[in-house]
Amino acid sequence: MRDALRECAPALEVSERDSAFAWRVAMGATLARGFLEARVREHVKRPSSLEPRVRDALILGAFELGYLSTPTGVVVSQWVDAVKAMAPRASGLANAVLRKLAPLREEVRDARVRVRSGDFEAADLERCAGIARWLAERLMRSLGKRSAATLALDLMDAAPTWLVATTRKARVRTLERANLDPHGSALPGIWRIESPSRLEASGVLREGFAVEDHSAFEIALASxxxxxxxxxxxxxxRATKALVAARASANGGAPDRFTCVDASEERVEEARRRFLDAGLEARILVGDGRLLDDLLGDERFGMVFLDAPCSGTGTMRRHPEIAWNLEPWKVDPDAPGALPALQLELLKSASRHVEGGGFLLYATCSALDEENERVVRAFLGSAAGADFERGKLEELPIFAEIDSAAKEQLITDGFSGSSFFPRSKAGGPDLHYLAVLRPTRA
Ligand SMILES: C[S@@+](CC[C@H](N)C(=O)[O-])C[C@H]1O[C@@H](n2cnc3c(N)ncnc32)[C@H](O)[C@@H]1O
Structure with missing residues (x-):
């Protein structure tokens, strides 16, 4: 969908404003897809016979009715026209369904008022962000009511765009010349840009910059x-965090110092290309992280960083498809083959390669406790974790490499104690989790 939007906009010569509107409708309707589809189906006699294109048009129209401020009459007539152009015989049905869905706007508005007031239930979160009820319940359980409310109210808005430098040569001047209005942070190597719609055409993503959330960047520095x-x-x-870490390392990702492992051949290939482009070196291996002993023998490392595969529920503003693609069993701590079981297995495997006095970092971009603290607790309670304890974020080597303003920034953002998880904040960073573990043996 993103590729289609990027490719279509220039070809159709639509204005920046129309293009932004198309993005908003497409991303929002994706986030609320299951919720809206259920509403559409309530008003169709034989939902299974709905042509997919007609169903999609009705979902998009329902999104505009429920979540945007376009006048109802305009929404109905435009989406009826759209249906007419694709399937003329379904235009009467589209007209009837969209009219019946008009009260959705009030329903969503009332739910948002309750969520904002703090006196709400999971059903209100479901309506206000269009996410599944089970996910709303788990977010409330993991984050607490207040943070879950902040997260849900923010989900329909675009995430802030931060760019990180992935090569030593990347300079802020490149971003300024591209009219991206960059604003630096106290942390070196990251800029917030105010004109993300110009990003694609600017070409800076081929000149040593990558899009990376601010919290993800901080986790990369931690590694x-x-x-x-x-x-x-x-x-x-694709090695975004490895490149950030290599760039920030005093010894600069010297040839034999960085080892990257990933199960995806495609990502590994891209990571190799990106390291080459950056003029940095690393050993980048395809392999299953659960079988590191086969891949690395008894090699040990001072810094072992597990950037675990996860639900991505902390990044749903950027990846709205997660909200309805994720199935509840995938984050069930007791389900074999689910994410928490995989995360624990990866953590156990990684722990065997930490040298005495070193660090074992566990990170996810999940908002759910099942994938974060619970995995760390399960690890510490297992035989593999018996030789580990929680370490302190402030003991991380990066604290010796940065100036006091940068240190202050990390601490203000939550780098104290033994785990990092940013507070949900309107327009704030995504929710990334990081735990620091240290071996107790020498
Ligand atoms: C959070 S993403 C990594 C993001 C990456 N660290 C970066 O900064 O660009 C998790 C990665 O885990 C990989 N993965 C999933 N299962 C794996 C496994 N069993 N062994 C190794 N890697 C795995 C996925 O291919 C994915 O690239």
Whole structure:
């Protein structure tokens, strides 16, 4: 969908404003897809016979009715016209269904008022963000009512766009020349840009910059090894965090210092290309992180960073498809084959490669306790975790590499104690989790 929107907008010569509107409708309707589809189906006699294109048009129209302020008459007539153009015989049905859905706006508005007041139930979160009821319940349980409310109220808005430098040569001047209005942070190597619609055409993503959330960037910094130490990343993917860490390392991701492992051949290939483009070196391996002993023998590292595969529920503003693609069993701590079981297995496997005095970091971009604290607790309670204890974020090597303003920023954002998880904040960063573990043996 993103690719289609990017490719279509220039071809159709639509204005920046229309293009932004198309993005909003497409992303919002994706986030609320299951909720809206259920509403549409309530008003159709034989929902299974709805043509997919007609169903999609009705979902998009229902989104505009429920979540945007376009006058009802305009929404109905435009989506009826759209249906007429695709399936003329269904236009009467589209007209009837959309008219019946008109009260949705009030229903969503009332739910938002209750959520804002703090006196609400899971059904209100479901309506206000269009997410599944079970997910609303788990978010409330994991984050508490207040943070879950902030998260849900913010889900329909675009996430802030931060760019990180992934090469040593990347300079803020490049962003300024591209008219992206960059604003720096106290942390070196990251800028917020105010004109994300210009990002694609600007070409800066091919000039040593990548889009990365602010909290994800902080986690990448946390994974910088001590001077001279070896760093292993499991779940290194396309290596965005590894590149940030290499760039920020005093010894600069020297050739033999960075090892990346990922199960996806495609991502590994891209990671290799990106390291090459950045003029940095790393050993990048395809492999299953659960079988690191086969891949690495008894090699040990001073910094072992597991960037675990997860539900991505902390990043739903950027990836709204997660809200309805995720099935409840996938985050069930007791379900074999679900994410928490995989995360625990990966953490146990990674723990065997930490050298005495080193660090074992566990990170996710999940908002759910089932994938965060519960996995860490299960690890510490297991035989593999018996030789580990929680470490302190402020003991991380990065604290020795940055100036006091940058340190202050990390601490203000939540880098104290043994785990990091940003507070939900309107227009704030995504929810990424990080736990620091340290071996108790020498
Ligand atoms: C959170 S993403 C990684 C993002 C990456 N660290 C970055 O900064 O660009 C998790 C990664 O785990 C990988 N993965 C999933 N299952 C795995 C497994 N069993 N072993 C190793 N990697 C795995 C996925 O391919 C995915 O790239």
């Amino acid at each position: 910088v090894p001590s001077r001279g130490a070896l760093r292993l990343e499991v779940g290194a993917g």
